[in-house]
Structures are given as structure tokens and as C-alpha cells.
Amino acid sequence: MQRFHVTTFGCQMNVHDSERIKGMLEAAGMGEAPDSEQANVLVFNTCTIRERADDRLIQALNVARGRKEREPDLQIVVAGCWAESVRDDIFRDFPWVDAAVGPGRIGALRDVMNADATSERGAFGSFDDFAADLPKRRERSHQAWLQLSMGCNSVCSYCIVPSVRGRERSRNVREILAEANQLASEGVTEVVLLGQNVNSYGRDLAPDARCTFAELLRAIDAIDGIDRIRFMSPHPKDMRGDVIAAMAESPSVCNQLHLPLQSGSSRILKRMRRTYDSERYLELVARVREAMPDVALTTDIIVGFPGETEEDFQETLRVYDEAAFDHAYTFIYSARNGTEAAGFDEQLPDDLKHERLGRLVDLVQDHAARRNTALIGSIQEVLSEGPSRKDPEICRGKTRGNKTTLFTPAAPVGTVVSVRIEDSTSQTLRGQVVSAVTV
Ligand code: 5AD
Ligand code: SF4
Secondary structure (H helix, E strand, C coil): CCEEEEEECCCHHHHHHHHHHHHHHHHCCCEECCCHHHCCEEEEEECCCCHHHHHHHHHHHHHHHHHHHHCCCCEEEEEEHHHHHHCCHHHHHCCCCCEEECCCCHHHHHHHHCCCCCCCCEECCCCCCCHHHCCCCCCCCCEEEEECEECCCCCCCCCCHHHHHCCCEECCHHHHHHHHHHHHHCCCCEEEEECCCHHHCCCCCCHHHCCCHHHHHHHHHCCCCCCEEEEECCCHHHCCHHHHHHHHHCCCECCEEECCCECCCHHHHHHHCCCCCHHHHHHHHHHHHHHCCCCEEEEEEEECCCCCCHHHHHHHHHHHHHHCCCEEEEEECCCCCCCCHHHCCCCCCHHHHHHHHHHHHHHHHHHHHHHHHCCCCCEEEEEEEEECCCCCCCEEEEECCCCEEEEECCCCCCCEEEEEEEEECCCCEEEEEEEEEEC
């Protein structure tokens, strides 16, 4: 029997696509190998958003090449954004790769894997199929991704996504709600709504089928059984009053928001083509906090964008302080081929970028520790993810604010418990179960 192993790089969208890739391979009669060593089909689902992603992937492909020299029957398949960005060159530059698909062509995976001398080993360029419509294999029984849209219409000057994932296409609302109902009937209690720009959902739908992101949040909230709704990633420009109201008024929508800031300097934001400035961003944060006082707010920040001065960076630190984020993903700017910013003068030296990143990370940790300390003494509703990695007696789970919480006594995976928080670090909360809420 053919046994596959999928390695996933990149964002949640890729994690979601990998579930579809596994589902398709299983539907084709293959089984998943317990590890890559025992697989005879290696699939790499790739990302190209930052240089580091490219480096890690090329390393992994080189390891696979070594194995293929010893085991010529090994099949090597590359899917995802990096595959799209290099397209057919992949077969010239990495001749040991057997087949490749871009993120819009996952449905063609079996065809390219079975290609012979007369058919194509690569499928790229079209963005017609929603991976959501393909068979799937969920990793967790109580949690699921729900794809709302594909692609992105923004033109952020640093970002490769629009060129590898195409323009935004929203999925039909009836299909989304049918999938959400189906998930609920299978016992899923938490859904994470996915889109490259999730809250511009619906703008491209025909007038008779139109539905806004806010309306969709309310419709999913109304589904029995779905108790936690999260979404990622929204764009600040589309975070309007109706979305904030729908979040605040829908009991199932979690008190959590990931709202990418990217930079605190209005001058840099303009060069990034983010279409908001730092003042508007902070006003937005104030409105969100007013509607949801206990919201946990996280963000993405890029340091070292071309031309970023010390003053610009200070602005990022100032805005970070004022927004008082719970956490942040911090990135060092890396030039991506074909993006506008890759052509900007004033690319910064690596040591300066690293030095700024270090200062930002210190501030991120400081706020994270403070925000978590403020939760000591509170009771949090925690969804159990089972025993912690280090100690089977201790369970781990997530609060509605998406904070990792370690607690005792243990509760089965998928159960919701009330936990009194007794201790915290910048990364985790710790506490005792005071009562089981539901099973
Ligand atoms: N360099 C560094 N970080 C980037 N991101 C996107 N493109 C780049 C780039 N060229 C970051 C952004 C985005 C996150 C997913 O990755 O912060 O929100
Ligand atoms: Fe996700 Fe963007 Fe990376 Fe593609 S390039 S995997 S969309 S983060």
C-alpha cells in the first residue's frame, strides 16, 4: 500500500489545505504513514511569505533528495504557495521533484501524481477550486477550520500572497452555512473562519447572494452546538462598526481578535499601502475595547521595512504600548521577489533589523506577562486539548481569549471546564478546575 506523509509550512490556510490533501490521498486508497521515514509518498505543502520559509523548505527538499537516491520509487510532491511562486521552474531546479500543484489547484493533485510522459506534472495558476469542497481529514474532533474566501485584493507592498493566491473570491454563503451545520452535527464546537482578508468577505458576491462578514458571524453564531467562533486574519480597514457589533452581540464569538498592525509609523504604513494610519488603528482598538472590554488582542508586526528610521521604529513601540496587546507575531522584513517593496531603495542591514526585533520582542513579552498577570484570580472557561506534553497529570487547553492554560485535575479532550487562574507567565496561564461546564 502507498503511504504518504505531509509536511506543512506556513499559515492556517496551509494547515487547512493539508487536511484536504490528506483527505484526497486517503480517498485515493493511500494511508498516512506514522512518520516520513515510513512513507513512500512525501508531500511538502509550502509557504513563501518570508525568506526563512523558503530556506527551511529547500533544506527539507535536499534531505528528500538524499533519500530518493537510495529509494528511487519514493514520490516527492510539492504543493502550496512556494510551488506557485516558482511554478514549472521547480522541475528544472529540483529535478527529483515528481509533481507539484499551486494552492488553487489542490484538486489536481491526483492527476499530477499519476502523470505520464504525455500529461503535466505541474498544475498552477488557476484559482477556481475551493479546497473546502475536497475530501478532508480533521486533526481534532472538536475543532475545525472553515474557509470563507480565497485570495486577497489588497496591495500591501511587502506581500507575496496576492500573486500566489490570486484575487479574492468569497464562497457562497449557503455552502459555508451548510458546512458549519455539518461540522456541528459531527460534534465540532469550535470553528476558525479563514480568509486571507477574512472580514472583506462577501464584497465580490452577486447582489442577490450578498452577505456581509458581520451577517455571516451572526448566522454561524445561531447554529446550535457551535460554541466558539474565531476568525483570521481580518484587515483593520474592513473592521467596521457592524463587525464589532456582531462580535460583541454574538455569544459564540470569542473575546479574541487578531488585528495585524504591521507598523506603528504612519509614514511606513503608507509605504506598506495598508490604507490606515496609526491614529485610525488606535481609534479602532479603542472601539473594540469599548464593545468588548475583556477582548484579548493580538497582532502582527514587521520590523525593518525599507526606509524604517529609528523614529519610525519608536512609533511602533509607542503604538504597541498604547494598544497594550496580549501578544504579537513579530517578523523581520524580508524582500519577496515580485513585490513592490523589494524594489524600494534603503533596504536595511540585517544587524539593524535584528537589533530592533530584539527590542520589540522585549516589549511584547513585557505586555504579555502583564496581561496574563491581570487574569490571576479570574475564572476562565477552558476547552481541554488533553494532557500537556510534559506531564500527563496536567491538562492543557485554551480560554475563550485563546490563551494556553495548564490545569488540574485533567479533563477529557473537547470538554469545557471552569478554571480559577492562580499563576501565569508571558506564555501560559495555570489554575485549578472549579467546575465542569459541559461534556
Ligand atoms: N517580510 C516579513 N514579514 C512579512 N509578512 C508578510 N510578508 C512579509 C515579508 N515580506 C508578515 C505580515 C503578515 C504575516 C502573516 O507575515 O506581518 O501579517
Ligand atoms: Fe499562507 Fe501566505 Fe505563506 Fe501562502 S505565502 S502559506 S498564504 S502565509
